Amino acid sequence: MLKISKKADYALMALQHIASVQFGDVTPGRVVNTKEIAEEYNIPLELLAKVLQVLSKNGLIESHNGPKGGYLLARSARQVTIAQIIESIEGPLAITDCSHEKDGEFCMQLEHCNIRTPLLKIQDSIYQLLNNMTLGDMMGGTPLITIQSPSAQGVER
Amino acid sequence: MLKISKKADYALMALQHIASVQFGDVTPGRVVNTKEIAEEYNIPLELLAKVLQVLSKNGLIESHNGPKGGYLLARSARQVTIAQIIESIEGPLAITDCSHEKDGEFCMQLEHCNIRTPLLKIQDSIYQLLNNMTLGDMMGGTPLITIQSPSAQGVER
DNA sequence: TGATCTCCGATCAAGATGGTCGGGTAAAGA
DNA sequence: TCTTTACCCGACCATCTTGATCGGAGATCA
Numbered sequence: 001m002l003k004i005s006k007k008a009d010y011a012l013m014a015l016q017h018i019a020s021v022q023f024g025d026v027t028p029g030r031v032v033n034t035k036e037i038a039e040e041y042n043i044p045l046e047l048l049a050k051v052l053q054v055l056s057k058n059g060l061i062e063s064h065n066g067p068k069g070g071y072l073l074a075r076s077a078r079q080v081t082i083a084q085i086i087e088s089i090e091g092p093l094a095i096t097d098c099s100h101e102k103d104g105e106f107c108m109q110l111e112h113c114n115i116r117t118p119l120l121k122i123q124d125s126i127y128q129l130l131n132n133m134t135l136g137d138m139m140g141g142t143p144l145i146t147i148q149s150p151s152a153q154g155v156e157r
Numbered sequence: 158m159l160k161i162s163k164k165a166d167y168a169l170m171a172l173q174h175i176a177s178v179q180f181g182d183v184t185p186g187r188v189v190n191t192k193e194i195a196e197e198y199n200i201p202l203e204l205l206a207k208v209l210q211v212l213s214k215n216g217l218i219e220s221h222n223g224p225k226g227g228y229l230l231a232r233s234a235r236q237v238t239i240a241q242i243i244e245s246i247e248g249p250l251a252i253t254d255c256s257h258e259k260d261g262e263f264c265m266q267l268e269h270c271n272i273r274t275p276l277l278k279i280q281d282s283i284y285q286l287l288n289n290m291t292l293g294d295m296m297g298g299t300p301l302i303t304i305q306s307p308s309a310q311g312v313e314r
Numbered sequence: 315t316g317a318t319c320t321c322c323g324a325t326c327a328a329g330a331t332g333g334t335c336g337g338g339t340a341a342a343g344a
Numbered sequence: 345t346c347t348t349t350a351c352c353c354g355a356c357c358a359t360c361t362t363g364a365t366c367g368g369a370g371a372t373c374a
Binding site: 001002003004006009012013016017020040041042043082086090091092093094095096097108109112113114115118119122125126129130133137138 | 158159160161163166169170173174177197198199200239243247248249250251252253254265266269270271272275276279282283286287290294295
């Protein structure tokens with residue numbers, strides 16, 4: 001069903017929360033720890049911890065150890081795209097198996113495959129969609145998706 | 158990874174094949190049976206059979222029993238969208254769990270969820286994308302989607 | 315030093331998915 | 345009518361992915 005994994009969901013929630021604390025009006029610059037997020041959104045603590053670790057390893061957030069430790073955005077919210085977040089957790093976006101040309105494993109259908117090219121184009125469009133929306137767009141009341149609808153962008157028919 | 162299931166892949170291949178036989182120049186109007194498609198694309202016969210049964214039950218193709226039987230498109234190739242095909246196999250498109258409001262099951266995060274609205278917008282955009290491309294677009298030499306993505310050459314990471 | 319927090323690897327159960335099997339029913343042709 | 349061919353349908357199973365858990369090591373600050 002083209003579903004996003006729960007881990008990625010959690011990542012989005014966590015980043016949104018961190019961003020809104022860090023750049024909010026109440027306690028700007030405050031560090032946020034795992035427990036706070038887990039309790040706020042009812043996310044299993046250990047699972048969320050692992051998600052944040054991955055995000056940290058991929059450079060989306062900075063971790064600070066020890067008491068009073070926690071996480072901070074590594075970049076501005078407007079410089080983090082949804083695509084980056086999801087791919088950071090789930091790996092490269094691949095709508096179909098044959099899109100990442102790992103040599104060695106070969107698709108049984110490849111020689112006569114008639115849908116590869118169109119699927120790759122769809123995949124590109126989805127990627128563009130996700131890459132044009134940032135964490136910043138998810139927060140404030142600013143319009144969320146600034147990309148034009150596919151038809152407006154030129155689906156020729 | 159936002160992946161499409163293999164069943165849906167098979168459905169797309171099969172429909173593309175049926176359409177190209179049915180409206181092709183060689184043997185227009187010919188009925189196509191399961192075995193022919195399975196052999197052409199190296200798809201497990203029984204699995205493909207099940208996929209075609211679902212497509213038939215959902216009104217995308219017509220089945221004809223007996224010897225010389227097989228499948229035909231129920232509508233013109235331009236009237237079948239990719240979204241319809243995928244949803245016919247995988248059920249309603251749902252990028253995230255909380256998008257289909259089944260009463261009874263409630264999302265633990267819902268009360269404080271901060272990402273639901275933006276995710277639903279993304280889902281909408283993806284749906285539009287898939288619903289604006291038809292089986293007919295997948296076939297002929299006509300351009301499919303003219304959107305150019307910066308990552309068209311492959312995502313390196 | 316001790317309390318608190320992040321970090322990291324190993325592990326596990328449950329569910330979805332891909333794939334298989336076998337017993338039906340409908341239709342065409344000899 | 346009988347046989348062959350092809351669709352129909354439900355049960356079944358192995359495997360992979362996913363969500364979730366546990367235990368301990370390392371860093372930081374009072």
